Amino acid sequence: MLRPLSLLNAFFFACFALAFEWARVSGATLTGTRRVIVHALQTRIDNIGTVTIPDVIATICTTTIPGATTALTTVIERSTANPLDTLKSLLLYYVLYTYGIKVYRHVRARGIRRCVFENVKAAAKYILLLFLALPPGRSKVQSELSEVRRDIEKKLVPDGAGVERHLELPPQGLSLERILKEMERMDQEMGSNNSSQDEHRAKGVDWRDGKISGAVYHGGLELTRVIVAAFERYALTNPLHPDVFPAIRKMEAEIVSICLRLFHNPGGAGTMTSGGTESIVMAVKTYRDWARTVRGITEPEMVVPLTAHAAFDKGAAYMGVKVHTIPVDPITRKVDMKGVRRAINPNTIMLVGSAVNFPDGNQDDIVALGQLASRHDIGLHVDCCLGSFVLPFLETSGLADGETDAEGKVRYKLEPFDFRVKGVTSISCDTHKYGFAPKGSSVIMYHDASLRRYQYYVNPNWTGGVYASPSLSGSRPGSLIAGTWAALHYIGSDGYLASCKSIVTCARQIANAITASIPSLYVLGSPPSSVVAFASRDKDVDVYEVGDAMAKRGWHLNAITEPRGVHIACTKLTLAVVDKFVEDLKACVEQARLAPEGKGTMVALYGLGSSSPVGPTLVGEVATIFLDTLYQA
Ligand SMILES: Cc1ncc(COP(=O)(O)O)c(C=O)c1O
Known part of the structure; x- marks a missing residue:
């Protein structure tokens, strides 16, 4: 909670402590200041016009400056006479000071109106929850939630006489035919079908009908066969052991390199992860550890647009980073840059921009965010998980300039978003979305290899030997890397x-x-x-x-x-x-x-x-x- 003070902070703290101590011990000064205020209050309204600002300043100076000198002398004398008392006071001031700064930064980032609104809402919620915890409210909520539970179970869990449950290991192993038959049965139990093969079309929900938003990024049946062939070949591999599976190591490095080139940073660095969320959580960890090592920041904060993916909040919750959520412009849907500027403080480790965001598919002003990040020497992560393999091809597709409507307004224009923008230090790109790679595959890229180092976890003291891994997982499926490599090469530019x-x-x-x-x-x-x-x-x-x-x-x-x-x-x-x-x-x-x-x-x-x-x-x-x-x- 308490962190060592930087030099500037120490200076402000010293002023703060002296001011408090002065106010505490120096009745004379307070009396002087108070006298000015009382005098001003006693001045009748019709006299206000005759009191000029220089008058007031002169009064304050003549009454407070001599008082301040006397008070400072008193403070120093008292402090040296009773050092224990001074120490206690200093500790109290330190706590007050650090909390004061926190409150100030919090209010500055949100604005007074939003702070009041949030606090009123929190208080109302607290009171309502107290009421709901009382017997009549509690039983009503419990009975409604039980109904919700039944509804959810009905939708998700197959029920009825024909449903077979496999709750224990079968006494003897099953044949492949039997296993596939069981899978087919399970596919049909809820009237849906998860099979990747076209001949197994379902009667109920079927993602192949194209009526599902996102979710399945299908690259075609031929591509699925290619991916399955790669899976089969590398089913048992694990990149945690590159000496045993050298081809998998090479494929991962090549996938990262392909993405870095797509996003115009061939000299950069990156790793694969299991998906967009892991890429983002890793970016948050990287900036947290970078800021702690390089800047001594122990209470990190990040500034995130309202429309950024929930993975940033998740990463912040996992990594202990405070989030400032900034509203977006209601028309452009881009993050409000004034709000971002106000939220930056000496504890800020990173800014976030989306290209494009999940809720409405718009992009933030990455150029403006990059300028801010450069000026404050902090990270800027661009979330291109959803833009993935679409945005990098928009320029060559001829669609990047958008369209001009009947009123002459340009719509759908793509703005700069990749490493060519000054200040962009990391980008997440999901190969498992518009890259059409198998699910469980994404790439996190950094401006340079030195930044990537903060993503690693290295433990040289583990009793099981030296442990080092690039991302959240330890063992990872090499088959997914091979499947991704195969997809990228099968589809091509x-x-x-x-x-x-x-x-x-x-x-x-x-x-x-x-x-x-x-x-x-x-x-x-x-x-x-x-x-x-x-x-x-x-x-x-x-x-x-x-x-x-x-x-x-x-x-x-x-x-x-x-x-x-x-x-x-x-x-x-x-x-x-x-x-x-x-x-x-x-x-x-x-x-x-x-x-x-x-x-x-x-x-x-x-x-x-x-x-x-x-x-x-x-x-x-x-x-x-x-x-x-x-x-x-
Ligand atoms: C913009 C954006 N970022 C991050 C993610 C998280 O990706 P994943 O679901 O692969 O973890 C998504 C997912 O839809 C997304 O749209």
Whole structure:
């Protein structure tokens, strides 16, 4: 909690302590200052105009400066006469000073209005939770949560006479045929199908229908075969042992190198991770350890746009970093740079920008963030997990300049986002999204190898031998590295260029259709890539009702908040159903206007989240129940 003082801090602290001590021991000075205030208060309103500012300053100086000199002498005499008392006072001042600074920085980053609002909300939540903990409230909440639990179980856990549960090891091992048969049965139990093979199409939810936002980044059946061949060849490999599996080590290094070149930093460094979240958590650890070693920062803070992925909050929670969340501009959806500037303080270790963000697919002003990061000599992480293999190809695709609409406004323009921007020190890029690599594969890149070192974990004293690993995991599946390497090489530059063109064109088709033909909705910002989010501008149309109506037509879209909205992340699978999407969306808007149901998941869950100060706590409880249910065999 308490950290050693830097020189500047020590100076401010000394002034602070002296001022306090002076106020404490010097009645004369206080009397002097008080006299000025009382005099000012006693001055009648009609006399105020005759009292000039120089008058007031002169009065303060003549009364306080001699008082200050006397008081300082008294402070020094008293301190030397009773050193223990002085020490105690100093400790108290130190605590007051450090907390005072923290409060000041917190208020500065948020602004007074937001601080008041947050505190009132927190107090209201506390009081409501106290009420809900009392017997009548508690039993009502418990019974509603039990109902939610039953609903979630019904959706996730197969039930009924035909369901076989495999809760123990079979006494004898099963044959491959039998295992595949069991898998097929499990696939069918919930009316869905997870098989990667086309011949096993499901009757119920099937991701191949293209009605799911993001989630499955399918590169085609041929690519799946290539990945499976790589898996088979390297199924048992582990990059933790590069001497045993040298090809896997080489493939990982080459994947990192390919990404570094795509993001214009061939001299940089990086590692693979298990996904976007791990890449981001690793970046937070890197900056935390860098700041502690190089800057002596023991209470690190980071500045993150409201629209940044939750992985940053997760990383901050894991790594003990305080987060300042900065609002975004309601029109451009870019982070408010004034807010970012205000939130930076001597404890700041990193800034964050998205290219593009998850909620609405827009990008932050990376150039402006880079300038700030350079000026303060701190990290700037660009989250390109979702932009991944689309953004680097936009320039050559000819789509980077966006489109000019009827009013002459340029939309969907891509702005600089990679290592060519001064100040960008790390980028996360998910190979398992638009890179079409198997799930469990992402790359975290750094400006240079010296920064990457802070990501490593090295323990030379472990009784099991020297332990060193580049990222969160110890052992890692070499098969995923091989699968990723195979995907990148199978698709190649021309393949990614083609997928970038088709996916971005599809997203723009959706965005243009919403703007041109669904007046009740509007597109958030000016998304340059594959994600389009829309909100309602019509008070009779609740966008969550629209999302729920779309769900009834088989669409799996994402609800977003601030503002209430819905998004779709287009993939190759969306291309075939883009017209159907627009047609269904138009119909669902009318349906939501004429016959709102108020019962769908989006309305219920996100309505609950904003219903009262305890809404988010209850939604958190529902999410926890959901997680518990995942492990119900
Ligand atoms: C912008 C962004 N960052 C990070 C992530 C986290 O990626 P993952 O789900 O692979 O952990 C996502 C996931 O959708 C994302 O959209």
